[in-house]
Amino acid sequence: MITEAGNDPKVEGLVYIAAFAPDRGESVSSLIKNPPPGAPVPPILPPRDGFLFLEKDKFAASFAADVDAETAAFMSDSQVPWGVEALNGTISEPAWKTKPSWYLVATDDKMIPPAAQRFMSKRAGSTVAEVAGSHAIYVSQPMAVAALIAKAVKEARPAAH
Secondary structure (H helix, E strand, C coil): HHHHHHHCCCCCCCCEEEECCCCEEEEHHHHCCCCCCCCCCCCEECCCCCCCCCCCHHHHHHCCCCCCCHHHHHHHHCCCCEEEHHHHHCCCCCHHHHHCCCEEEEECCCCHHHHHHHHHHHHCCCCEEEEEECCCCHHHHHHHHHHHHHHHHHHHHHHHH
């Protein structure tokens, strides 16, 4: 989302938290098409009415392995469905080509392999932080996420003035 939306002139920099950072012409579908050997396969259920969900019984292990069981169960039960078409939206102009970016690699992520996160962050020229955690790193390690955002704010402001 921020890869394209970040082109708005009001945006000073981009912060990716265990996220996809596609390049021009890429989509999430194209990035996940050929996973590396041994990469975990996210437990995405077949589409229902054009929307995707993760299997509830595999949600914690794949998405929130380092989140307490009660919170992970709540997260599973309250999933917001994502549209199948969202996976196919291609990027026309990635903002990270002209704006600074920061990327938090979740080293225990079972949704986006850490190697893929490292590849995308390197390609984007991001300032990278690596933290042991699941895809739900923003829940399990909120201070690490906040620290990277604070770093981005501090470092992006001088560049914008």
